[in-house]
Amino acid sequence: AQSVSQHNHHVILSEAASLELGCNYSYGGTVNLFWYVQYPGQHLQLLLKYFSGDPLVKGIKGFEAEFIKSKFSFNLRKPSVQWSDTAEYFCAVNAWNNDMRFGAGTRLTVKP
């Protein structure tokens, strides 16, 4: 089965700093990739997804992610974070068998 690792457990940034959260997966075949966000006290919401095509995917709220197949990576980026981006971010992989696997999550704290 596929697995996902997120390198950073907790990231603390100041407003306007740039963000990059790492995500690597292990699976030999074709995958679909996702980033979900969980704001404090809320449920998970889809931030962006990659199925095929352009490996640079743009999502909501200015987030983007790049799929690098050779590195089995799908890192999340944002040029300038805001205090409202404080949340937990989960990377997920679905290998077309509907068996989605999530990473452990990265907690992002943005200081005003």
Add this chain to the structure above:
Amino acid sequence: NAGVMQNPRHLVRRRGQEARLRCSPVKGHSHVYWYRQLPEEGLKFMVYLQKENIIDESGMPKERFSAEFPKEGPSILRIQQVVRGDSAAYFCASSPPRGGYEQYFGPGTRLTVT
């Protein structure tokens, strides 16, 4: 256009009691997933079900936990003889019949065992 619904939103049980968590998927979705989120920990996969079938229960504890998704009605996650360590947020998600799609999450049930 209802999303995934979970009830109850909050559940308090005493040690040794049973907890039943319900999940109604998005209309038309035939795949349901249960996850557990513990404080300061990530999202842990528990079980993946289709109607009347358990597809993958590799994340379920071997004892006290069971899940079902009957032909009619919501999916149920059942925890027997709860212990303090079962206190967590339990999230349900659903996806369409075809593979590879994103999962849609419910608001979760926060279980507290006293």
